Amino acid sequence: MTDTTDRRSRKRQATRQAISNAATRLFWERGFDAVTIDEIAAAADVGRMTVFNHFPRKEDLFFDREAEGRELLRTTALHREKGVSPLEAFRRLAHRLIAEQAPYVVFSAESQAFIRTVEESPTLKARARAIRDELAAEIASALIDATGAQGADPHARLAASLLLAAWTTAFIEAHRTYQQTQSAEAAQAQFLHLIDRAGQGIAVALQGTAYA
The missing domain is CATH 1.10.10.60 (Homeodomain-like)
Known part of the structure; x- marks a missing residue:
């Protein structure tokens, strides 16, 4: 069977x-x-x-990897290493994805075609915005579950929104870097630089909460 x-x-x-x-x-x-x-x-x-x-x-x-990405984000929050905060777990995830050359963070001529196709389609742009909203809710829920916070914690929603904004910006700017340089290494470096820099600011914003 x-x-x-x-x-x-x-x-x-x-x-x-x-x-x-x-x-x-x-x-x-x-x-x-x-x-x-x-x-x-x-x-x-x-x-x-x-x-x-x-x-x-x-x-x-x-967007055929959407469900896979959702599960990865939830797992990152729920199954992080002992002593690692949720925010740090997401920062480490970015570095691991780059090291593993995961498809989410590949910067290439092929990925440029992906971005261009989205930009040329109002339908896809609308769906991308909806996915971002859905991911924000998913991350907030995972953060609450991971830390044992009670109820609809506004700090969880703040953390989720900031994380998603940081990752979105890093992703877009990395693709812009690739377009300008045709260098995957330069794009990866830009992505991680922005993730790390944003992570510092988000940690300050969430200082004193279970998420930082």
Whole structure:
């Protein structure tokens, strides 16, 4: 039963990845808004409903790592090392992601195409703003759970908002650095510099709370 379940899981994941790859290629070639679900299904050699079984919304095909990113952020807050504050855990996460060359923080010609596609699509820009709001709520919830804070702690929401603003700014500026220099190393250095600098300010703002 386990082998059968594993095979089904692998097959499902392979199908999902094939759909995502086909969609990404079409989005980059023609722009997000010009591509239809039927065209994506044809390119991936699957049915229209198969696409929707894996990706309920067209935007999910583009932001296909959203759920994975949410889980990573929550795990960072909940399962940090003993003696490490939540804010420090997020700072260390940034450095670990760069060291591991995680896909979230890759700065390359390919990632530039990702940014350009978002900027050219009102639909994707709206979804990106919604994702940021959802992530802020997710991080605040994780911070509360991680520290045992009671109720809807406003300091948790402040910490989440500041963290998300810092990461967003660092990400955008790192991509700008890559665009100017064509250097992944320079972009990574800019990203970590801004994360570290922002971390100092956020720690001061949250001094005296369980998050710093």
